[in-house]
Amino acid sequence: xxxxxxxxxxxxxxxxxxxxxxxxxxxxxxxxxxxxxxxxxxxxxxxxxxxxxxxxxxxxxxxxxxxxxxxxxxxxxxxxxxxxxxxxxxxxxxxxxxxxxxxxxxxxxxxxxxxxxxxxxxxxxxxxxxxxxxxxxxxxxxxxxxxxxxxxxxxxxxxxxxxxxxxxxxxxxxxxxxxxxxxxxxxxxxxxxxxxxxxxxxxxxxxxxxxxxxxxxxxxxxxxxxxxxxxxxxxxxxxxxxxxxxxxxxxxxxxxxxxxxxxxxxxxxxxxxxxxxxxxxxxxxxxxxxxxxxxxxxxxxxxxxxxxxxxxxxxx
Amino acid sequence: xxxxxxxxxxxxxxxxxxxxxxxxxxxxxxxxxxxxxxxxxxxxxxxxxxxxxxxxxxxxxxxxxxxxxxxxxxxxxxxxxxxxxxxxxxxxxxxxxxxxxxxxxxxxxxxxxxxxxxxxxxxxxxxxxxxxxxxxxxxxxxxxxxxxxxxxxxxxxxxxxxxxxxxxxxxxxxxxxxxxxxxxxxxxxxxxxxxxxxxxxxxxxxxxxxxxxxxxxxxxxxxxxxxxxxxxxxxxxxxxxxxxxxxxxxxxxxxxxxxxxxxxxxxxxxxxxxxxxxxxxxxxxxxxxxxx
Numbered sequence: 001x002x003x004x005x006x007x008x009x010x011x012x013x014x015x016x017x018x019x020x021x022x023x024x025x026x027x028x029x030x031x032x033x034x035x036x037x038x039x040x041x042x043x044x045x046x047x048x049x050x051x052x053x054x055x056x057x058x059x060x061x062x063x064x065x066x067x068x069x070x071x072x073x074x075x076x077x078x079x080x081x082x083x084x085x086x087x088x089x090x091x092x093x094x095x096x097x098x099x100x101x102x103x104x105x106x107x108x109x110x111x112x113x114x115x116x117x118x119x120x121x122x123x124x125x126x127x128x129x130x131x132x133x134x135x136x137x138x139x140x141x142x143x144x145x146x147x148x149x150x151x152x153x154x155x156x157x158x159x160x161x162x163x164x165x166x167x168x169x170x171x172x173x174x175x176x177x178x179x180x181x182x183x184x185x186x187x188x189x190x191x192x193x194x195x196x197x198x199x200x201x202x203x204x205x206x207x208x209x210x211x212x213x214x215x216x217x218x219x220x221x222x223x224x225x226x227x228x229x230x231x232x233x234x235x236x237x238x239x240x241x242x243x244x245x246x247x248x249x250x251x252x253x254x255x256x257x258x259x260x261x262x263x264x265x266x267x268x269x270x271x272x273x274x275x276x277x278x279x280x281x282x283x284x285x286x287x288x289x290x291x292x293x294x295x296x297x298x299x300x301x302x303x304x305x306x307x308x309x310x311x312x313x314x315x316x
Numbered sequence: 317x318x319x320x321x322x323x324x325x326x327x328x329x330x331x332x333x334x335x336x337x338x339x340x341x342x343x344x345x346x347x348x349x350x351x352x353x354x355x356x357x358x359x360x361x362x363x364x365x366x367x368x369x370x371x372x373x374x375x376x377x378x379x380x381x382x383x384x385x386x387x388x389x390x391x392x393x394x395x396x397x398x399x400x401x402x403x404x405x406x407x408x409x410x411x412x413x414x415x416x417x418x419x420x421x422x423x424x425x426x427x428x429x430x431x432x433x434x435x436x437x438x439x440x441x442x443x444x445x446x447x448x449x450x451x452x453x454x455x456x457x458x459x460x461x462x463x464x465x466x467x468x469x470x471x472x473x474x475x476x477x478x479x480x481x482x483x484x485x486x487x488x489x490x491x492x493x494x495x496x497x498x499x500x501x502x503x504x505x506x507x508x509x510x511x512x513x514x515x516x517x518x519x520x521x522x523x524x525x526x527x528x529x530x531x532x533x534x535x536x537x538x539x540x541x542x543x544x545x546x547x548x549x550x551x552x553x554x555x556x557x558x559x560x561x562x563x564x565x566x567x568x569x570x571x572x573x574x575x576x577x578x579x580x581x582x583x584x585x586x587x588x589x590x591x592x593x594x595x596x597x598x599x600x601x602x603x604x605x606x607x608x
Contacts, residue, residue: 126439129459130361199442203362203449234354237362237446254442282439303356 009034012220013071013110015057015101016078017050018043020181021116021209025075026050028213033220036071038062039078057097066108073112073220076101079153081183083146083273091149098153106164114170114219116212117154119229120147121173124202124284131287134173134227144275158227170219174212174230175205175286179309184276189245189310195260198251200281201239207232208301208309218295229286232299232306238280244307254281337373345427346372351452352467361460362449365429371451372421378411379418382557383516387419388599389564395426398465398507399567401472402498402588404491404596405480407517408540409555416472416512419562431464432472458501465505472512473498475585482538485522489515489596491589496578499585504574511565511591515599519606520555521545558606563595 010033016022017037023046026035030047037043040056055061057078065071080093098115105113122132123140138155141148160169176185185206188194207230215230242249252260258277264270278284291297335343346368351359358364379385393399406412417430433456439445454460464471474480475494483492502509523540531539544552568591570584 126455127436127457128455129457130454131459131463133459197442199445201446202439203358203360234358235360235362236354236356236358240356240358281445 010072010220011036011069013038013065013074015039015074015076015097017046017052019077021177021212022077024180024209025077025213025216028210028217033072036065036069038065058093058100062100063104066104066110071105071108071110073114074101074105074110075216076113076115079116079150081150083276084268084271087145087149090146091152094149094153095156098156102157102160102164102167105167110167111222112168112170112220113157113160114172114216115153115157116216117157117171117173118150119173119175119205119231119284119286120279121151121154122284122286123147124278124282126282128283128285130203130283131285132229133287134229134290143278144273146273146275161225168223168225170225171227172212172215172219172230173227173286174215175207175232177209177212178206178306179209181209184272185279186310188280189241189247189307191247193248193250194242195257196238196242196249196251197257197277197281198253200254201237202279202281202283203235203285204238204241205231205233205235205285206241206303206306207299208306211299211301214300215291215295215297218297221295224295226290226294228291228295228297229288230291230297231286231288232301233303235285236303241303241307244304245311331369334369334373338369338376342372342376342422342427343369345425346421349427349429351429351469359452361431361452361454361464362446363429363431363452364450367447367450368421371447372418375414375418376422379415379422383411383415383560385415385419385560385562387423387562387564389566390419390423392510392564392566393420393424393428393470394508394567396468398468398505399470400465400498400502400507400509401430401470401512401564402509402592403472403474403512403514404592405474405476406483406488406514407555408481408521408523408538408542410481411520411555412514412517412560413472413474415517415560416514416562420470428470430472431469433461458497461501462505465501465507478537482523482526482540484524484526484540485518488518488522489600491593491596494585494589496581496585499570499581499588500574503570503572503576503581503584506569508567508569509588510567511588511595513563513565513592513595513599514560515563515596515603516558516560516606519558521553556607559603559608561599561603563599565591565595 012033013036015038017026018039018041029035030050035050037052043052053065080090121138121140122136138151141151157171178186261274346365349365353359413432420428420430429452431452431454434453438448475498476492479492521542523542525541527539
């Protein structure tokens with residue numbers, strides 16, 4: 001690009017901008033990029049210079065975003081993680097939405113697509129390597145149905161490496177994002193008296209939301225493509241995390257806790273799916289060497305800073 | 317809030333008692349072990365050297381007073397760097413692993429921590445799951461072993477596996493077939509192999525017969541029948557107070573391709589097997605008796 005042309009900010013589309021994490025990404029990127037947000041939910045507390053399109057990504061309305069202007073990158077965060085949502089709707093929204101995004105990106109020659117998957121796709125399992133590499137099989141769905149949609153989505157995006165070779169696809173699989181986000185690990189750590197499984201204390205990796213935003217920012221670099229595990233500071237046992245948070249964990253034997261959760265789930269008293277218990281039972285940790293080497297990623301936030309987010313700053 | 321400090325005091329007292337049972341020299345050795353812990357005292361596999369205070373007193377008692385372990389050739393253990401201990405596996409209960417680990421804790425200077433590879437059902441058992449992890453045991457996958465060696469760890473391997481430990485007494489001190497995995501791992505990571513022979517453990521539970529059908533029903537790897545078990549109930553399952561002799565051979569660094577044919581790797585494995593056999597024969601020759 002030696003040709004002189006008027007300097008313009010690169011334009012980035014963020015799908016799912018209305019979420020807590022979407023907002024964090026938008027707030028970081030809008031200084032250096034022109035940000036366009038797409039979400040079917042209403043958007044609150046967003047910097048003024050961000051253009052918002054309130055539309056379902058599966059609808060035709062979203063096509064205008066691509067027709068109007070040239071897009072330099074798309075960050076796909078519009079992925080539903082609600083275990084209470086109807087399985088069908090869940091799957092439909094995630095898979096069809098993602099397919100639509102890729103089709104549009106190919107049609108309008110968007111050079112870069114970044115998808116936020118999760119390290120949960122590997123799934124906690126006693127047979128796991130202590131640190132799973134990117135080529136490990138995605139076994140998360142063997143017991144936990146609600147994650148199968150995300151696995152299918154991750155696989156679909158993987159296929160884009162050969163289906164749309166002209167697009168630089170980046171799939172990020174971060175470990176448990178903890179802080180001002182509304183996800184299961186953060187909700188769990190916000191509990192005053194979290195339930196734990198008696199006799200189990202697995203090692204866990206946590207990551208600060210801002211570190212994941214940094215990983216996304218690094219993935220925007222031209223030439224970067226591939227699947228990357230993203231991990232935070234070095235792993236520690238669950239019991240230590242709860243101790244540092246000053247929680248009063250209640251340890252229950254597995255069969256009792258399972259029955260309790262199952263009953264509570266059926267009565268709609270809790271939003272904890274029973275198979276998620278495996279996350280506080282077995283390891284599901286990732287090896288982030290590839291991200292460190294290729295993206296130049298290194299987590300900036302220490303464990304204490306991550307936990308401070310949970311203690312000090314409530315989620316409104 | 318009153319009961320909290322009392323419990324803390326009691327706990328502190330227990331900890332102090334355990335530490336004094338270990339002895340200051342060994343405790344100092346444990347505390348200064350460098351397993352690549354993070355700022356919170358855990359290594360990536362969940363190993364916490366401080367946690368050994370809950371296990372070491374029992375292990376030390378077994379080591380010094382019950383099995384009265386005699387160690388030969390400790391000078392063959394290098395002070396640092398990756399190393400793969402390869403041993404025969406005997407005695408129905410894997411106490412040989414505990415005794416080898418204890419010997420490196422007690423009689424080795426500087427203290428070395430043995431990381432052994434455990435079966436994947438270990439993390440499924442309550443309490444055992446994390447107690448084992450805190451003591452440095454690691455689920456036996458190839459990637460885990462590789463990572464441990466790359467970090468300069470000391471791994472204990474029993475290439476005979478279940479075949480070795482569950483054999484009946486008529487096959488005592490005969491080595492079963494060795495798996496090839498440990499050799500491929502050593503070749504790949506350039507790790508020296510130290511052959512180890514445990515003599516004495518074979519007599520701790522002389523099995524007359526392995527009740528395989530019952531083991532299958534109970535989901536156990538084997539169900540040994542000994543003169544005392546299950547005849548005398550739980551007491552009969554206690555190992556006899558035999559005398560252990562542990563022999564460490566000289567470290568050997570093998571060279572070759574890790575992905576060679578079984579025939580070639582197998583020949584190298586046979587070399588290790590022969591060394592272990594000669595160590596066992598030496599041990600049997602040298603010992604005065606089974607119990608003393």
